Amino acid sequence: MRKNVGRKIGIFLLLKGLRMLTLLVAICFISFLLVKNSPIDPIQAYIGADMLKVGPEQREKIAEYWGVDQPVMVQFLNWGSALLAGDLGTSMIFRRPVADVIGERFINSLVLMLTAWVLSGVIGFVMGVVSAMKKDTWIDRIIKWYCYTLASTPTFWMGLLMLIVFAVWLGWFPIGLGVPVGVLAEDVTIANRIEHLILPAVTLSIIGVANVALHTRQKLVEVLASDYVLFARARGERGFTLFWRHGLRNVALPAITLQFAAFSELFGGAVLAEQVFSYPGLGQATVEAGLRGDVPLLLGLVIFSTFFVFAGNLIADLIYYVVDPRTRESRML
Amino acid sequence: MPILEVENLSISFNQYTSSFKQNNIQVISSLNVSLEEGEILAVVGASGSGKSLLAHAILGILPDNATISGTIYYNGEVLTASKQASLRGKEVAFIPQSTNYLDPLMRVGNQVRTSVKTGDATAAQRAVFKRLHLQPTVENMYPFQLSGGMARRTLLSTAIVSDAKVIIADEPTPGLDPVVMKEALNNFREFADNGCAVMLITHDIESALTIADKIAVFYAGTTVEVAPVEDFTGDGEALRHPYSKALWRALPQNDFIPIPGSQPHPSALPTGCLFAPRCKEAILECGKKQPEMRNLRNGMVRCIHAT
Numbered sequence: 001m002r003k004n005v006g007r008k009i010g011i012f013l014l015l016k017g018l019r020m021l022t023l024l025v026a027i028c029f030i031s032f033l034l035v036k037n038s039p040i041d042p043i044q045a046y047i048g049a050d051m052l053k054v055g056p057e058q059r060e061k062i063a064e065y066w067g068v069d070q071p072v073m074v075q076f077l078n079w080g081s082a083l084l085a086g087d088l089g090t091s092m093i094f095r096r097p098v099a100d101v102i103g104e105r106f107i108n109s110l111v112l113m114l115t116a117w118v119l120s121g122v123i124g125f126v127m128g129v130v131s132a133m134k135k136d137t138w139i140d141r142i143i144k145w146y147c148y149t150l151a152s153t154p155t156f157w158m159g160l161l162m163l164i165v166f167a168v169w170l171g172w173f174p175i176g177l178g179v180p181v182g183v184l185a186e187d188v189t190i191a192n193r194i195e196h197l198i199l200p201a202v203t204l205s206i207i208g209v210a211n212v213a214l215h216t217r218q219k220l221v222e223v224l225a226s227d228y229v230l231f232a233r234a235r236g237e238r239g240f241t242l243f244w245r246h247g248l249r250n251v252a253l254p255a256i257t258l259q260f261a262a263f264s265e266l267f268g269g270a271v272l273a274e275q276v277f278s279y280p281g282l283g284q285a286t287v288e289a290g291l292r293g294d295v296p297l298l299l300g301l302v303i304f305s306t307f308f309v310f311a312g313n314l315i316a317d318l319i320y321y322v323v324d325p326r327t328r329e330s331r332m333l
Numbered sequence: 334m335p336i337l338e339v340e341n342l343s344i345s346f347n348q349y350t351s352s353f354k355q356n357n358i359q360v361i362s363s364l365n366v367s368l369e370e371g372e373i374l375a376v377v378g379a380s381g382s383g384k385s386l387l388a389h390a391i392l393g394i395l396p397d398n399a400t401i402s403g404t405i406y407y408n409g410e411v412l413t414a415s416k417q418a419s420l421r422g423k424e425v426a427f428i429p430q431s432t433n434y435l436d437p438l439m440r441v442g443n444q445v446r447t448s449v450k451t452g453d454a455t456a457a458q459r460a461v462f463k464r465l466h467l468q469p470t471v472e473n474m475y476p477f478q479l480s481g482g483m484a485r486r487t488l489l490s491t492a493i494v495s496d497a498k499v500i501i502a503d504e505p506t507p508g509l510d511p512v513v514m515k516e517a518l519n520n521f522r523e524f525a526d527n528g529c530a531v532m533l534i535t536h537d538i539e540s541a542l543t544i545a546d547k548i549a550v551f552y553a554g555t556t557v558e559v560a561p562v563e564d565f566t567g568d569g570e571a572l573r574h575p576y577s578k579a580l581w582r583a584l585p586q587n588d589f590i591p592i593p594g595s596q597p598h599p600s601a602l603p604t605g606c607l608f609a610p611r612c613k614e615a616i617l618e619c620g621k622k623q624p625e626m627r628n629l630r631n632g633m634v635r636c637i638h639a640t
């Protein structure tokens with residue numbers, strides 16, 4: 001029986017992998033075309049303010065160097081074959097291999113997103129549970145009001161607000177960046193990094209809480225009105241025991257799944273938050289790559305973020321597949 | 334003395350029809366029943382007539398928007414909300430109708446064990462499974478894996494392990510094949526023979542008649558008659574209420590004549606006798622006010638000229 005389950009999961013993963021692959025190819029192609037057809041001139045973006053000093057000849061040389069003068073399809077294929085060989089190309093603005101840039105930025109972003117993800121997940125879940133258990137009381141109303149307000153708050157606005165209050169007025173946290181200004185890289189301490197991380201992470205969590213909280217509340221309200229909770233009450237269970245035995249297990253799974261599926265929103269939120277806080281993460285790199293027409297970097301980021309979001313969804317699916325006895329054990333029968 | 338006595342129980346629900354208008358729907362009105370130890374009382378009535386709410390009211394697990402009036406006595410004492418809370422699952426056990434009442438994500442063995450109040454829960458659960466001929470593997474199953482018969486026996490086990498004195502079963506027989514059904518009914522008889530008081534809430538009058546001692550006939554939210562089971566015989570001449578008689582005659586093995594008309598909806602109850610619109614013996618008097626429940630020949634009836 002166990003073997004059977006293993007095989008089923010294998011097939012499941014294979015199918016998902018295929019889907020991922022086709023999705024990636026499509027996304028690469030579309031983004032490539034989009035960037036190519038955008039009004040941004042990559043050479044101008046590359047040279048920036050020095051444009052006036054560059055003559056047409058030099059310009060051509062640069063174009064030739066980067067291969068910008070070739071037909072679009074050729075460029076795409078060049079890039080595609082290099083990609084298959086494991087080479088993401090060289091970023092125009094950082095003048096370093098794209099893989100390196102993404103790797104470095106990802107570490108920064110990962111810490112930020114992970115912190116925000118765990119914080120918003122845990123706090124949101126607790127809020128949802130409290131809200132549902134105390135349904136229609138003042139605390140439920142406050143939590144609901146908070147969530148609805150937040151759900152309609154743009155991340156960058158919340159980020160600015162946090163900056164103004166905690167960094168500018170109160171001066172508790174640094175105003176931006178990932179590390180202190182004017183300190184040598186080797187002198188930057190973990191404490192320094194954490195200090196710079198707190199505001200963006202809190203901003204992301206504050207916004208991320210709403211979704212999980214409202215969803216958990218809704219689920220738990222349903223569970224509490226279910227026949228099996230009625231029966232549990234008929235057998236003398238109540239309060240916290242009742243929640244622990246029947247509420248938690250029926251609510252936790254959807255909440256965890258939702259949290260994994262929210263990777264895309266997390267990524268989107270990080271882009272904005274990093275921009276506001278000048279935090280040197282993936283999000284900020286994406287914005288720069290987009291604005292300055294850095295095609296290799298932008299495409300590398302697109303591939304990477306697709307992977308990232310896809311992984312989140314895959315984990316969400318897998319959890320349901322493996323953890324929920326209704327899907328797990330029916331496969332074993 | 335009855336162990337459980339329900340006197341003039343009424344239940345109504347507040348419903349918001351729009352954001353400003355509130356509707357009060359009376360689903361049970363002045364209901365009377367009593368339950369003795371060692372006896373099975375079957376509360377019989379058509380589906381959807383609010384019978385389950387009687388069980389929920391006794392257990393004190395009605396939803397918040399329900400208003401109840403009337404009195405319930407347990408062992409001669411008034412059953413208050415806090416008393417209900419302390420009796421639930423200990424002295425009064427509830428047997429629900431389907432696996433929907435089991436937690437879908439919890440193994441059934443564990444769910445039965447949570448009903449054990451004293452001693453070794455696992456041992457108690459295994460013993461009762463053995464007694465009810467449930468395979469030892471069943472305890473590790475989830476509710477969705479149970480067959481109808483297994484589900485039935487699992488639900489029953491929760492009541493058995495709780496050692497309750499009063500057992501209230503809600504529609505315990507629908508969808509069961511005849512063998513399982515017979516077994517289920519025998520289990521209830523066994524409960525009663527061991528000194529428990531059993532209340533069987535069902536729409537299945539035929540199977541109720543095979544094991545019950547007393548039948549309470551439920552119509553439009555109230556009991557119209559309580560009769561010893563022996564009275565359900567012949568043409569129903571021993572029965573007291575026109576509805577019970579009609580119900581009896583409507584059975585396939587009797588005349589098989591359906592009762593014309595349908596039960597009134599709780600939001601449009603007649604002012605007088607609830608059965609008046611369908612009663613052949615109705616007179617002007619019947620439409621004026623609802624007749625009181627009165628004792629008659631070792632039973633009870635709610636009809637002005639029953640004899």
Ligand code: SF4
Pocket residue numbers: 574575576606607608609610612613614615616619624635636637638639
């Ligand atoms: S009270 Fe009148 S209407 Fe009601 S059952 Fe008796 S005879 Fe029929």
